[in-house]
Amino acid sequence: MSGPAREFSRRLSEDAEAVCRRYLSNGRRCGNYWLVGDINNTPGPSLFVRLNGDADGRNAAGKWLDAATGEHGDLLDVIRIRCSLNNFGDVLDEARRFLNSPRCELAPEWNKRAPLSPTGSPESARRLFHMSRPVAGTLAETYLRHRGITAFRETGALRFHPRCYYRPDRHSQTQTFPALIAAITDASGAITGVQRTWLDPSGEDKAEIETPRRAMGQLRGNGVRFGCARYIMAAGEGVETMLSLRFALPCLPMIAALSANNVAGVLLPPTLRRLYIARDDDAAGDDATDQLAQRASAAGVETIVLSPTLADFNDDLRFLGVDELLAVLRIQLAPEDVSRFMQPMLAHNAVC
Numbered sequence: 001m002s003g004p005a006r007e008f009s010r011r012l013s014e015d016a017e018a019v020c021r022r023y024l025s026n027g028r029r030c031g032n033y034w035l036v037g038d039i040n041n042t043p044g045p046s047l048f049v050r051l052n053g054d055a056d057g058r059n060a061a062g063k064w065l066d067a068a069t070g071e072h073g074d075l076l077d078v079i080r081i082r083c084s085l086n087n088f089g090d091v092l093d094e095a096r097r098f099l100n101s102p103r104c105e106l107a108p109e110w111n112k113r114a115p116l117s118p119t120g121s122p123e124s125a126r127r128l129f130h131m132s133r134p135v136a137g138t139l140a141e142t143y144l145r146h147r148g149i150t151a152f153r154e155t156g157a158l159r160f161h162p163r164c165y166y167r168p169d170r171h172s173q174t175q176t177f178p179a180l181i182a183a184i185t186d187a188s189g190a191i192t193g194v195q196r197t198w199l200d201p202s203g204e205d206k207a208e209i210e211t212p213r214r215a216m217g218q219l220r221g222n223g224v225r226f227g228c229a230r231y232i233m234a235a236g237e238g239v240e241t242m243l244s245l246r247f248a249l250p251c252l253p254m255i256a257a258l259s260a261n262n263v264a265g266v267l268l269p270p271t272l273r274r275l276y277i278a279r280d281d282d283a284a285g286d287d288a289t290d291q292l293a294q295r296a297s298a299a300g301v302e303t304i305v306l307s308p309t310l311a312d313f314n315d316d317l318r319f320l321g322v323d324e325l326l327a328v329l330r331i332q333l334a335p336e337d338v339s340r341f342m343q344p345m346l347a348h349n350a351v352c
Helices: 003-014 016-023 073-081 086-097 122-131 139-146 239-248 258-267 283-298 313-320 323-332 335-341
Strands: 028-029 034-035 046-049 062-067 159-168 175-185 192-196 211-218 224-226 232-236 252-257 272-276 300-304
Touching: 003 016, 003 073, 003 086, 016 034, 016 046, 016 073, 062 073, 073 086, 122 159, 122 175, 122 211, 139 175, 139 323, 159 192, 175 224, 224 239, 232 239, 239 252, 239 272, 239 283, 239 313, 239 323, 258 283, 272 283, 283 300, 313 323
Parallel strands: 232 252, 232 272, 272 300
Antiparallel strands: 028 034, 034 046, 046 062, 159 175, 175 192, 192 211, 224 252
C-alpha cells in the first residue's frame, strides 16, 4: 500500500468505530473489537474489526478477520465491498466523503491494488456439499414446508447435513446442528461456495443461535441457482424468498444471491434479455434493486421489479397464501410471461 491509500487507511483507523457504525451497522462493540456476522453486514459475531492497536501490521487498528471464512482486510476493503466499488479511485472518493477531506487528484498507479484475500475455501464448500444428502425426506424438507414451500422442482442445489459444524466465534468450542446446505455456483455451474442454514432439531425453524446462516467460499457475483437461465431470469436475496417466488412461477429460472450486497453485484448471463428483480421491502433491498437495475439497463437488459405485499415473498406465501401471491405477481409480470411462467399449482412437477 502506498501514496494516498496508506494515508486514508491510517486516517480511517483512527476513527475505526465510526467507520464500523457507518458501514457495518448491524454489528456491536465488544471490548477492543467491533463484531458483526460477515463483511456483508449480516448480524452476528464472526467478523472481528480491531478498534485500537499498533500503527501498522496485523495488529493495527482497522484490520479485520472473518473467523468463519478466513477473509481479512482493512477499512478501505470494508468500504470497497460494502459500497460495491470496483475502481480503487472510487473507494478513496468514498473514504474522502466519510472523512470530509478535500478532493485531490489521483496518480494512475494509485488506482491499482491487490484484491482481497479469497473468502474461505471453495474446496471445503464443495466437500461439505457432496457429503450432504438430497433434501427429500429430511429435516431440511420439514423446515422448508414450515416456511410454506412444498414444491421442489429443480432444487438440486439444496442438500441436508445432519451434523454440520457451527462455531460462534474463534474463541468458542465447535458445536453441531442439522443444516440446510445450499450450493453457490458460478455461471458455468461450478460450486464456488455454500450457504449453511442451521436448523432446530424439530425442523420447525432455524437453530436458536446468534448467526443461523453463514456462507463460505466465493459468493460475490454468484448465488444459489434454480433452473438454467438464458434469456429471462429472476434474481433476489434469500433462498426461501426465491423458492416462494418459484412456487408461483415454477418455470422461471432464478438465482438467490443470499445478501442485499450480493444482489447488487450478481453476474448476469450475456444472453439475458429480461431480468426480474425480487425486491425485499427494506432499505437494503431498495438499494440493491436500484444498483442491479442500473447495471442491467446499462447492459441492455429490460428490468422489471417484483414487489411483495409484506416484507418479502416468503412472508406473502406464508401469511397471505398462494392465491394472493399469484394475484400480486400476475399484475407485475410482462403480459407474455404470465402464460409462459405462471403455471397452475398442480403442474409444478410438469416439464415447462
